[in-house]
Amino acid sequence: METSQNQSAPNVATASIPDTLAALHVNPDTGLTHAEVDTQRKKHGYNEVAERKAHPALEFMKKFWGISAWMLELIMILSAVLGNYTDLAVVTALLIVNAILSFTQEQRAAGVVDALRKRLQVNARALRDSNWQVIPARELVPGDIVRVRPGDVIPADVRLLTDAVSVDQSALTGESKDADKQPGDVLSSGSIVRRGEGNGLVILTGAHTYFGRTTELVQEARPKLHIEAVVAKIVRWLFVIVGAVLGAVFVLSLVRGAPLLEMIPLLLVLMMSAVPVALPVMFTVSMAFGSKELARRGVLVTRLSAAEDAATMDVLCVDKTGTITMNQLTVTGVTPLAQATEADVLVAGALASQESNQDPIDLAFLAAAQAHHVFDGLAAATPVSFAPFDAKTRRTEAVVEQNGQQLRVMKGAVRTVAEACGLQPAEIEMLDARVSASAAKGYRTLAVARGPANGTPVLLGLVALYDPPRPDAKQLIATLHDLGVQVKMLTGDALPVALEIGRGVGLPEIQRVADLKAASGQKGAETADLFAGADGFAEVFPEDKYTVVKHLQAAGHVTGMTGDGVNDAPALRQAEVGIGVSTATDVAKGAASVVLTEAGLTNIVTLVEQGRTIYQRILTWVINKISRTILKAAFVAIAFVVTGKFVVSAFSMLLLVFLTDFAKVALATDNVKPSKNPETWNIGGFIIVSIVLGIAMVAETLFLLWIGWTNFGLATNNDALYTFSFLMLLYFAVFSVVSARERNWFWRTLPSKVFMLALSADVIVGTCLTFVGIKGLAPLPWWQMLAIFGYALVSCLVLNDALKVAMIRWLVPNAVSGNQ
Structure with a gap:
């Protein structure tokens, strides 16, 4: 072959x-x-050219490399040195299962991305x-x-x-x-x-091919996400704080004469608790799951960061044609001029069109010519040349041969065609008056001309075109406004046409982009406010979109921009959320971060809501991570200072880290209400809430430990002490994440089935292990287990949940009101 x-x-x-x-x-x-x-x-x-992928075995082996894997491997070595072969076996199993779960989830996410790539070819x-x-x-x-x-x-x-x-x-x-x-x-x-x-x-x-390959449109990359950078900074500080606390414990242990080899594994596990073991999987699964949901609803993601950016978007600039309107132009009126007839105008307009381009204006002229049978009885016209529409010339023209003569036909903007026909300024002003009268009704007017191939053409007449608004445009724009997103309509049409369409869909304040560009020469914030205050811009050239985006960003807005043409690419790249519409060229799709498969605004509403949903899931992970890291490190450190012994074993802490961290991957599927306001990366208020919740849980767990220490004989039974502390930390982990997933009272929304199953599995597996009793975890009486369970439930879902709601209402009031 x-x-x-x-x-x-x-x-x-x-x-x-x-x-x-x-x-x-x-x-x-x-x-x-x-x-x-x-x-x-x-x-x-x-x-196509077969894509080269890394061998799955190599990808799997990478899971044994990294800070969390190194710590587990170091614990394995220490367990072997100490002769704790049971711990060695368990830690080895945890390391392998950790790698398998991480590898499996990332492969599934990669499968979602591959499916999107195929749809975007x-x-x-x-x-x-x-x-x-x-x-x-x-x-x-x-x-x-x-x-x-x-x-x-x-x-x-x-x-x-x-x-x-x-x-x-x-x-x-x-x-x-x-x-x-x-x-x-x-x-x-x-x-x-x-x-x-x-x-x-x-x-x-x-x-x-000459270059040995086919160029694919979408080159999927995983850029560093804004929230990922925020979380990385938080984790670094947690690592420093936990390291300092455990360093003090280590020194105190040496002073008290604690066995060095026995305490190092626990300290390593506690240090590992500050490391986001499941973070990469959590982010990848969250973004991939969200991208899959978006694809199901007609939004194809070319960059996984797009959904995250959509969460913060507060201004959306949209093309009128095809997004607000139907993009189904029809000829609604023909006005012949001079000695021309209506048929002459339609014939010339149709000859200056090409069906193979599938251009809406061309198709409207061809459809009108066919409907009026204007070519019946005329000699066939043979195309000689065709110059497609260009934003600079604002017209299309063709040279055709008919009856042995070559004719030049053109259609385009009235002023442009009139000037090509040599009309005087006064005549052009009269035509402009007709155009304005037509535009007041929402019609777009084009001029049609015909003449000899090398001579000056004659203006034959004017043609009115109408592109009706989409039936759902007004309601969807109102929905975006309710979500805190300003919508700005962009159109190349004259101001009267833009005003008529804008009023009909709830965007009455339309301005000429030229007026705004002239004002941009002024210094200061007034210029930016001028751009931000308009509902749309008329007489927009493709290159003007870039200017609009830059000015909106200068005013502090996170901007979305729709586009379809090659000239839209700079604006699509500049905007935080570049949206290629369903009819976009390949270059526009390549510059965009998302591509719509259907016309209209419905999918953009979906994009905003899904982006905010993903943001809320990741924010839940952040809040829970900070509070629980504080809980584990401070609980062990303070308990050691007070009692003189480690109240939890390295093995039980490892088991706890494994059970809870990977159950939280299921957060990627949780049911979440999208916020009613654009999100922000300034999450200082939530960090304070997380710290306070962590301190509250430290106090609650130490109080329960004191009760167990004084009443249940934990002071003399280390295995029972380890079990007691393990169950307490496990139940607090489960109930604290149930509370953290809501910015309001925890019962406002039901968790997803997958998330509930994951948390239930945590509780059941952890309880069963301690109930049957394994090395280092002695069985406790059932009533003690039930008491710990009830205490954790009341602490997290009553006391701490009330504390959370009160603090969020004080520090981040929009977070509660936005999720009512």
Whole structure:
């Protein structure tokens, strides 16, 4: 198979256009048939390069490397030296199970990401069986006729058949200057079309392309998350504090003559409790689980950090077309000028359109021409050239041959076309008045002109187009406002059109972006406030979006931006939340952090809510981690100072760390109410709440230990003491996380089934181990176990929960009101 392709490839790659078409047996007007596609695929395979992945065995072995793994391994060595072979076996088992669980969860998360990557792969427009269709780029085969447009990533090595294009090959050659390509030139896989459009012939695919690979749109990376940096800082301080406390205990132990080898394992375990053993898994699972849920609801995540960024977003800039409106333009009125007729206007407008582009304006003109049968009885027009819409020229134009004559037809912005026709300023002002009257009704007006190929065209008439608002747009904008997100509409339409649409969807304060740009010359905060106070911007060029984002960010806003074109890429990259809409070009999707699969705002509401849900789950982990680290370290240290002995064994503490930390991975599936306000990384108030809760639990556990010490004979029975302390810390861990998962009273929301099962398994396994009795954990009477359980429940879910709610209402009032 490979040999035959390699033998034919050089000929196809260097031959002329006719020879290439003949070699691949394809008609450029009809494309390949399905049978021919199947034949080519059997011969050449799919248009892809196999992805190289690290061997799973190597990934698994990495789980035995790192600070928490090193501490467990050091404890294993010390246990072997001390002859504690039972501890050695248990710690070895814990290390292996830890690695298996971590590896399994990360592989599942990677599977979710891979599924998203497949849904985000580049598509291509291909001509097959005489019909243009959009197909995944991996399904292309040599001989396919494809259409390339600005913003497209070239999906394979393609020989250009028609028209001229300019492509960016910097990702492949390192040259920043765009390369101009003429018919007969090869467009290399992975390059990006910047200007122009045309048809091309696929000549090489997959590993046989000139650069040896196909460029995939999405390169999944896991950037460092904001909350991850915050947590890392917190953990560093916890590590220092716990280290200082245990250092003092270590010195005091030496003074008291405690056996050095026996106390080191416990101190190591306590130090390990400050290390976030399950943190990487927790973050990965939370983000992947959230991304999977978003994908199910039509939002594809290209960066796992996107959902986290969406949690903090407080301003969203959205394109009018396709997001607020239906993106289904229809011709609602034709106004002929001079001696032209309505049919003349529609004919010229249709000739200046191209169906293969699937452009909404082009399709509206073609549909109107077909509905009015304006081509009936006219001689066929043969296309000579076509210049697609460009943001700089603001028009499309074509040269066609009809009845032996070449004609130039164009359609576009009224002022632009009028100036091309040589109209005087006074005449243009009269046209502007007509446009304004039409815009007041929400209509968009274009001008149509026709003339000789090399002469000045004549203005034939005006065409009114209407793109109705989506039925749910007003309600969804109101929903976003309720979530604390300002919505700003961006449109290239004239101000009157934008005002009419804006009023209908609840965005009445629309301003010209030119006016705001002029004001941006002023210094100070007034400029930023001017941008923040508007509900939208009219007469926006693609490059203006970048300016809007920068000004909003300068005012301190976390900004989201929707986009679909190649010129939107800078703004999408600059915005904290770049959103590629369903019709976005490949370049826009590559710049965005999320891609929508459906039109409208529904999926953006989903993105905001899901992002805040993920944030709340991780914040629960942070609150619980701080309070429980304080509890474990301070409880052991203070108890040692008071009693002169360690009240918990290294083995039981290891078991506790293992049971509780990995059960908290289930937090990634917990039921959480998204906040009604944008989140913030300034979580100082929550850290104070966590510290106070930790201190409260230290006091409660020491009081219960005193009761057990004085009434249950724990002073003379170390195994019973270890069991008592283990159960106390276990039950406090379970109930404290039930309280921490809510910013309000713990009963306001029910935990997820998976989370409840994980916590129940903690309690059952821990209780059963102590009930049957294993080495170092003597069985306790059932009533003592029940008493410890009840004491922990009342302490965490009554006393501490009330303390938590009171402190959050005092320090972080929005956290409680936002989750009512």
